[in-house]
Amino acid sequence: MDLTWRLIRGGGSRGLLGSSLTVVAVAVSTALLLFAVAVNVAFAGRAERAAWRNPVTATGTPRALEAVRVEFAGDRVITVVHVAVLGLGVRPPRGVSPLPGPGEFVLSPALARDPSAARRFPGKVVGTVGDDALVHPGELVAVAGHAPGDAVMTATWRGDHRLGVSATKVSGFAGAQDNMAVGYRVLAALAGVLMIVPLLVFGGAAARLTVARRDQRLAALRLAGATPGQVVAMTVAEAVMTALAGAVLGLVLYAAAAPSLQRIEITGGTWFASDLWPGILPVAAVLAGVPLLVGLSGIAGLRRVVVSPLGVARRATPPAMRFVRVVVLMGALALVPALGAGARPTTILVVLTLAFLALNFAGAWVVGLIGRISAAGARTPARLLAGRRLADDPKSAWRTVSGVALTGFVAGFTGILTPSAEAGSDRMTALLLHDVRVGTLVVLAVSFLIAIVSAGVTAASSVLDRRQTYALLRLAGTPLEVLDRARRMETLVPLTIMGGGSILTGVLCAAPFASLSPSRDGVLTLLCCVVLGFGGVVAAGALTRPLLRAVATDPAPRPD
Incomplete structure (x- = not known):
């Protein structure tokens, strides 16, 4: 612990900035995870309070x-x-x-x-x-x-x-709880999956922020005589320290946002303050589980550092990923026909969760393929740099766009199921459809918040990871505009392809339900999602441009 803390402080202002990015990412993940848990607890509480009328x-x-x-x-x-x-x-x-x-x-x-x-x-x-x-x-x-x-x-x-x-x-x-109350609980559970799965992916990715800088540091320690156990222990200690600070900050953020969340109207009214408090045990589970997730994610990529520290220190290209990642996605999508009006709620939640995770699992492989194709057909320096970067480190590039891509899945799934404003022939079907529309907007708002924060944090982290490379390219005469254009291309090209693919995957998973709630507003919802997603990523890239300029103009670039 003492050595880990010394190394964090010894990284200077940019090292502390990297740790701060992880704290921010974990804080946002924790706050939104608490909200996703509270939604299900709140609907369960409403169902119990209304049971006496049935x-x-x-x-x-x-x-x-x-x-x-x-x-x-x-x-x-x-x-x-x-x-x-x-x-x-x-x-x-x-x-x-x-x-x-x-x-x-x-x-x-x-x-x-x-x-x-x-x-x-x-x-x-x-x-x-x-x-x-x-x-x-x-x-x-x-x-x-x-x-x-x-x-x-x-x-x-x-x-x-x-x-x-x-x-x-x-x-x-x-x-007893009536059918409508049970239906709301099922919808709340579905919304929870649509929010929690990308949150877990984002939370796990938080442990991999500035991963290149960390691996270089640990590889040097490994070459200096540190044992594999010491390397793993230091990784866990660093991840848990930053994640615990982020989790506590996330609890504070959620408590500050709770009064505003209470005013969201569902089933005809707002919420009691107690509804949005998940309870001591769920809060404790989140505060303990998030650092554990981040710690496990942190050690998941340590195999090369432990087995081949010299290769990491020399920045050798890691082995290419296998096509099995895409096979897993195809297998998950093959389960989609099992969904539909007659499917059990548990089946629906399991299939959607598998599709979500499989999409994230296959994303890095597809990004690597995009990079190889881009580099092979490059006609400009910026396109060549972007393609080589995507091919060399597709996992890092996928982390930058994964938030928006996974949000595309949510948008595709909920978009065609969003009921039209004019739907409903009586007041009670009208109230229900209003609640579905509000719930859809809440899920999309949470998903886009995850996506935009993820894009901004990972973009800044990527710049810090490659600060030595950027500085050396700049000293070799590469214009700053070319570096910035290459950075934009390595984000927007995979985002366009993976975002579109994720939207289509979400639509495919929602197709069995389309007959239950045909929507005339779905296309507009999807278009808004696409515009917001691209706008958020472009804005996040623009905000990190001063950081790129700072690291690229370093007159004496050196490794950590």
Whole structure:
């Protein structure tokens, strides 16, 4: 630990800048990972709080009657739960106090403040529907007390089942999660996969930032007598120290953003503050898991340093990657026909996760192929430099564009499934489609934030990795404009090809679901995604141009 800390400090300002890039990358990954986890916890909490309104038929002696009706006040939904007690000792639902008797009402705070409440519920208000019984803050809920023989408790409901149910004989008011609540949880899990997988990829890539500089340093130590165990231990120590600092910073960022996230409206309302707190155990798991992931990713590429430190020190070109990476992607895509309306949610999540990971696995191989083709057909110095760089180190080039490419997968998958604004023939199908649109925009926003941060951080890291090469080329007479143009080409060329391929892969994975929600806005969504993705990468490259100028004009370039 002491030697690792000395080496970090001994790297000077640029060495500290490289470590800072890792901290930033891990912080963004941690904050967004906490959000992805919190989304699933929040929907689970909503489903549990709303379960009491979905009555379950008594298996023994019934103790109460429960009927549910949904009304509308303009665009606002009012849920009215009618109850009638059949025996003594019936406990009210959690959050409802007390259980109303005949002619009495219990109202949620927002409904009690509504001017029309007295007209809609002309009886004695005896209590409050608290937060534990509400789906979201400001929800309009009333519990109406009745005698068992009242008309509402004996009538048969003949309307839409989503707007009400006939009175049910129940043993208590625990209830069960309804189909819509389960559907929202499945959609939340799907959104979690679409957000978490690129986050894990980005978090793992954070450990590989400035990897060339680190490998050179470790190879020198290995040649000086350091054992393989010492090299691995130093790598883990450096990765864990920076990742832990980034994880803590990410928790702070998420806590600062939580009040704004609470205002996102889903299922008709915003969120309670407690909804967006994942819980002690999930937070602890994230704070421990992120440094562990970064540490494992850091040692994953140490084989050459341990086995062939002289080759690393001499900057020998590593062996080419195998075509098996593409075979893995093809195998994952072959599972796509198993998806569709009848597929289990677990199957959908597993197949999408495999497709995501396989796309990331194959990306570096494709980038290397692009580099070889570009170098072979180069007609300008910038194109030759870009092609040779892509062919020599495709993994590093893929890390720069992987964020936007994987976001292309998300955009392709969600784009054709985004419901049109005019879709929906009634208010309840309309509310659901509104929620799907909002959820899609949230997923895309998170994905693009990952992509843009990833592009900026990896672009800066790439410049630091090659600072000696840039400086030597500049001293040899290469114009700075040529170096900058080559750097742009080695980003935009693979981004165009891999981004387009990722979008098509996402569309392919979404095709089995297209009949469920045909979209007229999908093309516009995809176009916006493409523009934002390219714009973000170009902007990230422009922001790192001063760093390129600084390292390229170093009058005495030397290795770390």
